[in-house]
Amino acid sequence: MTTEEEQVVTPWDVSGGADGKIDYQKLVKEFGCSEISEELISRIERCTKTKAHPFLRRGLFFAHRELDEIVTAYEKGEKFYLYTGRGPSSESLHLGHLVPFQFTKWLQDAFKVPLVIQLTDDEKFLWKDLQLEDCRRLARENAKDIVACGFNPETTFIFADASYMCPSFYVNMVKIAKCVTFNQAKGIFGFTGDSNIGQIGFPPVQAAPSFPDCFPHMFGMNKKSLKCLIPCAIDQDPYFRMTRDVSHRIGGYKPALVESRFFPALKGESGKMSASDPTSAIYVTDTAKEIKNKINKHAFSGGGATIEEQREHGANLDVDVPWKWLNFFLEDDEKLKEIGEKYGSGEMLTGEIKQILVDVLTPMVEEHQKRRALVTDEVLDLYFNPKKTPKVFLDLFREYEEKEFGKWEKKVAGDSGDDDDLCKALEEKMKLEGATENEEGCAIGAPKSEDWLRIRKERMQQDAPTEGSKSALKKAAKIKAAAEKKAAEKAAKAAARAAKEAAAA
Numbered sequence: 001m002t003t004e005e006e007q008v009v010t011p012w013d014v015s016g017g018a019d020g021k022i023d024y025q026k027l028v029k030e031f032g033c034s035e036i037s038e039e040l041i042s043r044i045e046r047c048t049k050t051k052a053h054p055f056l057r058r059g060l061f062f063a064h065r066e067l068d069e070i071v072t073a074y075e076k077g078e079k080f081y082l083y084t085g086r087g088p089s090s091e092s093l094h095l096g097h098l099v100p101f102q103f104t105k106w107l108q109d110a111f112k113v114p115l116v117i118q119l120t121d122d123e124k125f126l127w128k129d130l131q132l133e134d135c136r137r138l139a140r141e142n143a144k145d146i147v148a149c150g151f152n153p154e155t156t157f158i159f160a161d162a163s164y165m166c167p168s169f170y171v172n173m174v175k176i177a178k179c180v181t182f183n184q185a186k187g188i189f190g191f192t193g194d195s196n197i198g199q200i201g202f203p204p205v206q207a208a209p210s211f212p213d214c215f216p217h218m219f220g221m222n223k224k225s226l227k228c229l230i231p232c233a234i235d236q237d238p239y240f241r242m243t244r245d246v247s248h249r250i251g252g253y254k255p256a257l258v259e260s261r262f263f264p265a266l267k268g269e270s271g272k273m274s275a276s277d278p279t280s281a282i283y284v285t286d287t288a289k290e291i292k293n294k295i296n297k298h299a300f301s302g303g304g305a306t307i308e309e310q311r312e313h314g315a316n317l318d319v320d321v322p323w324k325w326l327n328f329f330l331e332d333d334e335k336l337k338e339i340g341e342k343y344g345s346g347e348m349l350t351g352e353i354k355q356i357l358v359d360v361l362t363p364m365v366e367e368h369q370k371r372r373a374l375v376t377d378e379v380l381d382l383y384f385n386p387k388k389t390p391k392v393f394l395d396l397f398r399e400y401e402e403k404e405f406g407k408w409e410k411k412v413a414g415d416s417g418d419d420d421d422l423c424k425a426l427e428e429k430m431k432l433e434g435a436t437e438n439e440e441g442c443a444i445g446a447p448k449s450e451d452w453l454r455i456r457k458e459r460m461q462q463d464a465p466t467e468g469s470k471s472a473l474k475k476a477a478k479i480k481a482a483a484e485k486k487a488a489e490k491a492a493k494a495a496a497r498a499a500k501e502a503a504a505a
Ligand code: TYM
Pocket: 011, 083, 084, 085, 086, 087, 088, 096, 097, 099, 100, 118, 119, 120, 123, 206, 230, 231, 232, 233, 234, 235, 236, 260, 261, 262, 263, 264, 273
């Protein structure tokens, strides 16, 4: 039973416990995810040869599901793809929304992997008092802010549900939907008899992009061509808990997750950043003057009520919003440490830390606005166009298939440059060496070196489902039988050779 004191964290509702705060440790336990260890961060730094993003090294992205497995596979030479998203319900993003997108950009650059971004215009239509046409328009508006975070059009595919829904996407959704009962959905998402049936049916829409065959133009038609890593705040966890529960049954890998804390509302952690109260948040459209006013007038302070009190006791950093926000957006670790010490001890005053925050956020937001102004409809189309994106993988996986790359590039670039050529070239590319009918393709441009093929085959055998649809089981049995036959043939050959050698001796 839910009491007033219980914290609530769902994709649509976030509120703290009795003290208004979110107890993240409790969430990790309840949800069953793991905390990100120092050791895992070091492994990420080693294999990407990149210093961890401040969000990671400061524990702001603090929880995960099988991120370690993604890193282990990456260390062995396997790639993965990133998947994140936004529910377009307002004209512009607030600073909290920038958190997952800035982090995703860092992950994409560090790991050099492709990215898909889902805009759930349908979700917002189903949940909010908005017309579908408005949600579709907002999806494009929000996409401009997402693009302004600096994603490379060559490696990023953005799609809005109401426009992109294609057969392979729908097939995944239907398969997922069949695996989840209404009782389970009620347990995971808190649906009631009053929920409209669109809401009840929505979770598979957000689950499906966790499987690469939702994007045949990018990753081929094989559900196991690439593993998926999802960066988001922890409110999205229920969607992917459900996805991970059904993954095996539909023949896919469980998506991995890397999850963040919430960027707190301006008026304090227990408050909510809400579009209906513009003073509760800073938006990426705010002017320098608005930023300054909002911080000075509304940022919740943990500092002393008077200068004397602050000098004597120092600030309570646990509740101080300017301090918390600097933890997200001030990059310089040394400076941050110094501010924490001085402000916490009373050497620094509330007005001073607020000014520092203004000085950090104003250029950040202004830069964002400049980049956003460059995102014309033509630029946006580069991200939304499924026909153009495959080219990216040539670059991504260049190091694995230098030889083929040349051939492929020539074909794609072909004189006519028309779409037919691209499609033909794509089809070619999607044919996996030695692929059977059941195994229609692999990630376009994904490493096809001996190593990669071996890893992939081994994984397909290892991960063969033990439960699920008849056809999945039949396929698994076929793969297993083929592997056993090959092993038996190898053993027989070795035995024959040994016998021959023995006879000769
Ligand atoms: P939405 O639009 O509510 O939020 C977009 C992303 O921002 C994160 N987020 C925050 N992160 C830090 N601090 C905050 N205060 C804060 N508020 C929101 C959200 O966790 C999310 O990552 N249903 C989703 C859209 C979606 C999606 C996805 C998100 C579709 N597919 C895959 C993540 C991954 C939504 O409405 O997000």
